[in-house]
Each structure stands twice: as C-alpha cells, then as structure tokens.
Amino acid sequence: MIRRKTRAVYVGDIKIGDDAPVVVQSMTDTKTHDIESTLEQINRLYQAGCEIVRVAAPTEKDALALSEIVKRSPMPVIADIHFSPRIAFTALESGIHGIRLNPGNINDKGKIREILQECKKRNIAVRLGVNSGSLEERLLEKYGYPTGEALAESALYWSEFFESVGFTNFKVSIKGSDVLQNIEANRIFASKTDIPLHIGITEAGPLGKGSVKSAVGLGILLYMGIGDTVRVSLTADPVEEVKVAYQILQSLGLRRKGIEIISCPTCGRIEVDLPKVVKDVEEKLEGEDLPIKVAIMGCVVNAIGEAREADIGLACGNKSAILFREGQPVKRVSEEEMVDQLVKEIRRMKEEKNGRA
Numbered sequence: 001m002i003r004r005k006t007r008a009v010y011v012g013d014i015k016i017g018d019d020a021p022v023v024v025q026s027m028t029d030t031k032t033h034d035i036e037s038t039l040e041q042i043n044r045l046y047q048a049g050c051e052i053v054r055v056a057a058p059t060e061k062d063a064l065a066l067s068e069i070v071k072r073s074p075m076p077v078i079a080d081i082h083f084s085p086r087i088a089f090t091a092l093e094s095g096i097h098g099i100r101l102n103p104g105n106i107n108d109k110g111k112i113r114e115i116l117q118e119c120k121k122r123n124i125a126v127r128l129g130v131n132s133g134s135l136e137e138r139l140l141e142k143y144g145y146p147t148g149e150a151l152a153e154s155a156l157y158w159s160e161f162f163e164s165v166g167f168t169n170f171k172v173s174i175k176g177s178d179v180l181q182n183i184e185a186n187r188i189f190a191s192k193t194d195i196p197l198h199i200g201i202t203e204a205g206p207l208g209k210g211s212v213k214s215a216v217g218l219g220i221l222l223y224m225g226i227g228d229t230v231r232v233s234l235t236a237d238p239v240e241e242v243k244v245a246y247q248i249l250q251s252l253g254l255r256r257k258g259i260e261i262i263s264c265p266t267c268g269r270i271e272v273d274l275p276k277v278v279k280d281v282e283e284k285l286e287g288e289d290l291p292i293k294v295a296i297m298g299c300v301v302n303a304i305g306e307a308r309e310a311d312i313g314l315a316c317g318n319k320s321a322i323l324f325r326e327g328q329p330v331k332r333v334s335e336e337e338m339v340d341q342l343v344k345e346i347r348r349m350k351e352e353k354n355g356r357a
C-alpha cells in the first residue's frame, strides 16, 4: 500500500497529510450551546482516541459557545458552518482551530474570500466540503445528478478558487452516501492535486450497516493510498465512530488502538459459551492500549496455529481452556475463570512490557 503524497495541513497541533498517520475525527451530536454536555462528549471521544472533533454551529448562540469549548477541549476543534458567513466570522473569533465550509451552500465568492482572508490572518485551517446533497446547480444541470465526476469537478473548482485568493491551508472532503460515487469522486480528485483528503461515507446509517458501508468505502480508498484523515459517520453514539474508524485503519495496518482480538466464528464443535467469553474480555479490556494480539478460539482445530501467531490467548475445550502465552501453554483454566485469568495475564504482560520500556 503506497500512500498518496500530499501536502501538510495543521489543525491546531495535529498534522494532516504528508507523512502523518491517518488522523481520526468525529463530530459531537449535542447542542453546541450546551457547553457542558458538548465538553462531556468531547472528552469521551478523546478517551476513545479521537484526534480532532467537529461541532455544529447552526446558530449565533452555538458559535458564541465555541470559545469556552475550545479553551477546555483536549483536542483541536473544528466549527461546522453552513449557509451563514456571519456565523463563520463569529466562530473565527472564538479561537477555533479549523472551520468546515461547503462553498456550494454559501455560494458567494466575495464572502468566501473574506472568510479565507480571516482564516489566513488567524492561522485557521479550512475543510473545504463538497457533498452530494449540496452540489451547485450548474453541475447538477451538466451531469444530471451528483456523479463522482461532478463532485470531483466541484471540489477542484473550489480548490482552485481558494488557491487563487492565496489560501492553501485547507483539506478537501468529497462526500456522498453512495460508496461507488464516493470512491470515484475521491479517486479523480486525488489524481489531480496534492491537497490532503478527509474521507468518509456520509450518512452511512446505523452502527451495523453503517460500519460495513464505511469499511468498504474507506477500505478501498485507503488501500488505493487515498485519505489523510477519516470520519466514520454513524447514526449512533459518536464514540462508536471512533472505534469503527480505528478498526478499519487497524485492519489495513495503518493505525493501531486498543488490543487486537482474534476470535473464531464458533461452530458445532464449541463446548463453552464463546460469544460471552469474547464479550466479557472486550468489556474488561475497554480502554486498554497494548500492541498485542489476543486469540480466543473455540477448540483446538485452529487454536494451535493461532496460538503461534498470537501473543496470548485461550484454546477452549470441554468447559475449560488452555491459556497460552507466546505460543506456549501456561495452564488449564475452567470456563468460570477463563476471562479473569486471561485478563490477568494480559495485564501482567503489560506491566512486563512497561518495565522493559
């Protein structure tokens, strides 16, 4: 996998593009003017590994709340602005690290130029957004509907406009809810510029379906080397977006977060309640961050091979399991104690690694 060469853009102290790892973003779903609830969610997102957070600013009241949010946020904050240049200016005065603009729904080049000049003065990054739902009329007339080509043309048009007024501190997002349209749009845009890309499948859906759709769309783009920052858009707690984003990135070897768990799909050979064991282990290890592979296998058929590959794990059998570590059996444990014993061994491993570091 060769990542596309892009130029660097900074949102606060977070580097996007160039040689930076793919940055994980999410967006709050609280009312932004409810400062305490918004900060509570921002902190939960940060704990989950979110690196940049976006908050909606649909009203002046929300934009006015930004300065307090920015002051207390543990990570850079981007204000999401649509339609209103006036709200954009209020947001820019708040100390915000970045703003997201869809020029297509402001559609006033004079105002956009003024916003960009202000961003330049204050060293604020911009995410130039193009969405299938807010594509310019002229492109809808030209293409009939928001094709990938139409979306890429819009993004290239506005990128050239940004650069023509001397503004280069921006990244682009081209989003549609259709996976193929999204891939095509990003592929065309990526072949023509070195501007960093924020990728995501917008309005992907609820947790299960949305994760699959996002994994397919983002997975293909990332495998093509495209994508400097990601957001998984789900109709769910935004913390889930961060978890899914890391799972996608981890499965491609691009980022790592938490502990990697390998578990078998179970079959008629199973003699323990493996789904429960895996769920309990996941719950107990929530928030742990350790570069290890944990294998939890239902029987010895694949356990021997996985045990060799994994750092630690369980090979289950008749109401019991063999706990193994680095390919070697450690001890036999009963079904009742297997979760606790495995977690204990993982924590011991963590302490040993920390001691060595």
Ligand code: SF4
Pocket (backbone or CB within 6 Å): 264, 265, 266, 267, 268, 269, 270, 297, 298, 299, 300, 301, 302, 303
């Ligand atoms: S590891 Fe054993 S229990 Fe699990 S799916 Fe394979 S054969 Fe079935």
